[in-house]
Amino acid sequence: MTATTGSAISSLLREPALIRDAAFVDGDWIRQGGDGTFSVINPSTGTEIAQLPALSREQTATAIDAANRALTGWRARSGKDRSTILRRWFDLVTEHADDLAAIITLEEGKPLAEARAEVAYAASFLEWFAEEAKRIRGDIFDAPLASRRIVVLKEPVGVCAAITPWNFPAAMITRKAAPALAAGCTMVVKPASQTPLTALALAELGARAGIPAGVLNVVVGSAGTIGPELTTNPIVRKVTFTGSTEVGRQLMQESAATIKKVSMELGGNAPVIIFDDADLETAVAGVLAAKYRNTGESCIGANRVYVQAGIYDRFAAEYSSRTTQLVVGDGFGDGVTIGPLIDAAGVAKVDEHVRDAVSQGARITAGGQPSSVGDLFYEPTVLTGVTQTMLIAREETFGPITPLIRFTDEAEVIRMANDTDFGLASYLFTRDSERVWRVAAAIEAGMVGINTGLISNEVAPFGGIKQSGIGREGSVYGIEEYLEIKYLSWEGSRDH
Ligand code: NAP
Numbered sequence: 158m159t160a161t162t163g164s165a166i167s168s169l170l171r172e173p174a175l176i177r178d179a180a181f182v183d184g185d186w187i188r189q190g191g192d193g194t195f196s197v198i199n200p201s202t203g204t205e206i207a208q209l210p211a212l213s214r215e216q217t218a219t220a221i222d223a224a225n226r227a228l229t230g231w232r233a234r235s236g237k238d239r240s241t242i243l244r245r246w247f248d249l250v251t252e253h254a255d256d257l258a259a260i261i262t263l264e265e266g267k268p269l270a271e272a273r274a275e276v277a278y279a280a281s282f283l284e285w286f287a288e289e290a291k292r293i294r295g296d297i298f299d300a301p302l303a304s305r306r307i308v309v310l311k312e313p314v315g316v317c318a319a320i321t322p323w324n325f326p327a328a329m330i331t332r333k334a335a336p337a338l339a340a341g342c343t344m345v346v347k348p349a350s351q352t353p354l355t356a357l358a359l360a361e362l363g364a365r366a367g368i369p370a371g372v373l374n375v376v377v378g379s380a381g382t383i384g385p386e387l388t389t390n391p392i393v394r395k396v397t398f399t400g401s402t403e404v405g406r407q408l409m410q411e412s413a414a415t416i417k418k419v420s421m422e423l424g425g426n427a428p429v430i431i432f433d434d435a436d437l438e439t440a441v442a443g444v445l446a447a448k449y450r451n452t453g454e455s456c457i458g459a460n461r462v463y464v465q466a467g468i469y470d471r472f473a474a475e476y477s478s479r480t481t482q483l484v485v486g487d488g489f490g491d492g493v494t495i496g497p498l499i500d501a502a503g504v505a506k507v508d509e510h511v512r513d514a515v516s517q518g519a520r521i522t523a524g525g526q527p528s529s530v531g532d533l534f535y536e537p538t539v540l541t542g543v544t545q546t547m548l549i550a551r552e553e554t555f556g557p558i559t560p561l562i563r564f565t566d567e568a569e570v571i572r573m574a575n576d577t578d579f580g581l582a583s584y585l586f587t588r589d590s591e592r593v594w595r596v597a598a599a600i601e602a603g604m605v606g607i608n609t610g611l612i613s614n615e616v617a618p619f620g621g622i623k624q625s626g627i628g629r630e631g632s633v634y635g636i637e638e639y640l641e642i643k644y645l646s647w648e649g650s651r652d653h
Pocket residue numbers: 320321322323324325329347348349350351378379380381383384385399400401402404405407408421422423424425455456457553581621625626
């Protein structure tokens with residue numbers, strides 16, 4: 158492994174100082190990790206971008222204490238004050254969008270255009286929850302007793318811990334931090350070890366926006382060290398997590414001892430259903446977007462594509478042809494649409510799914526193997542003749558592979574689509590509006606895309622059912638996850 162030189166990074170960023178090589182605790186940059194250091198690697202090149210301190214459990218507890226000290230002042234501010242700071246943070250993120258996008262592409266590998274889109278998506282939560290901060294409201298009810306009123310207040314949950322994944326290193330943080338801070342909570346964030354630099358740059362911009370010391374802290378280092386402190390420290394009142402179902406389950410178990418609130422955005426196994434009456438071009442474009450965005454490393458990515466028999470061959474031919482036109486390469490390369498996978502384990506899983514499908518009779522109609530571009534690249538691949546029993550239909554693939562499964566009738570495809578422990582996103586393509594209502598009602602998923610492969614935005618409630626999670630992020634519902642209800646039973650309140 159070689160180190161990416163400072164001058165190479167300087168040429169990519171207008172403000173190279175946004176790449177911070179330290180954790181952010183109580184408004185200070187912590188360069189000394191109690192557990193040594195770790196490297197952040199560019200997955201496209203295998204080169205080292207930065208070395209960061211690995212914080213110890215004690216240092217994590219210090220960050221939690223800082224968030225607790227900051228809580229009193231932050232929650233006491235008006236929603237309007239908090240809104241102004243979040244709005245300034247939005248402005249700064251927007252102003253530095255190109256640099257943030259470059260940092261995302263450096264550490265995560267996604268094509269620069271997609272990184273820019275992620276920054277805009279991440280910023281949209283800052284803007285949205287800056288607005289929502291001003292609209293937190295309770296209720297007043299008539300009580301069963303004539304002399305009394307029931308007053309319902311909404312209060313911040315308190316100190317929150319956020320643990321986030323590498324695939325959307327900016328958006329998965331703002332989707333949590335923005336509603337938390339808007340509600341008056343303080344937060345300790347542990348970003349994925351593969352992509353901590355985006356989180357640290359966001360923290361720097363947050364500090365410039367006026368977020369007070371201790372309100373937003375970013376701890377970096379080993380999940381095995383930091384995680385247990387976040388989930389067991391009694392000061393932390395809520396754990397919000399985005400990542401795999403396996404780790405989410407473990408975090409819920411750990412959080413149970415101190416009865417923390419939890420929000421869980423977990424894995425998916427999204428079905429796409431294309432009916433005979435679908436518009437072919439709409440369906441092809443929709444699945445291309447839902448599958449290959451982020452090189453297939455998306456929790457709402459199309460994982461199983463069910464195509465009705467009457468349109469199957471035409472869809473397979475057109476989709477395979479469009480797949481072969483995708484450009485694999487370093488995310489900074491011109492015209493690149495497919496970046497590297499995040500690590501060797503990601504490549505191995507994708508390859509295992511392809512080999513398993515082929516060994517059981519699936520046919521490759523595009524791609525089908527690791528790409529010659531570099532160690533972590535895989536050719537965008539289409540498999541036809543896939544069946545429900547193959548690994549690729551049962552597990553989240555998290556890579557640029559599209560399995561096409563043939564079906565004949567609606568009842569059969571609904572049964573197959575729901576035959577999974579997951580229930581995050583789903584997609585259907587049809588021009589029959591009665592079918593839309595029927596199938597959308599029958600699908601076990603938190604989100605249904607209808608004639609579109611792109612469903613994420615700040616206005617929509619994002620989240621899953623079954624083993625895909627608990628709670629919703631974004632939308633008017635997102636802030637409720639960071640609010641408690643306090644009820645006042647006020648005797649005599651109607652006497653005057
Ligand atoms: P992951 O392995 O579960 O890791 C996610 C985060 O959890 C990382 O910060 C990781 O830290 C941390 N972590 C791992 N083990 C931990 C432990 N024992 N205690 C505390 N923290 C721990 O998931 P991933 O591979 O990064 O992300 C991919 C998964 O996320 C996929 O399943 C995808 O579907 C899901 N996802 C879901 C959504 C959604 O909104 N539903 C969105 C995006 C991704 P380290 O990096 O330090 O190991």
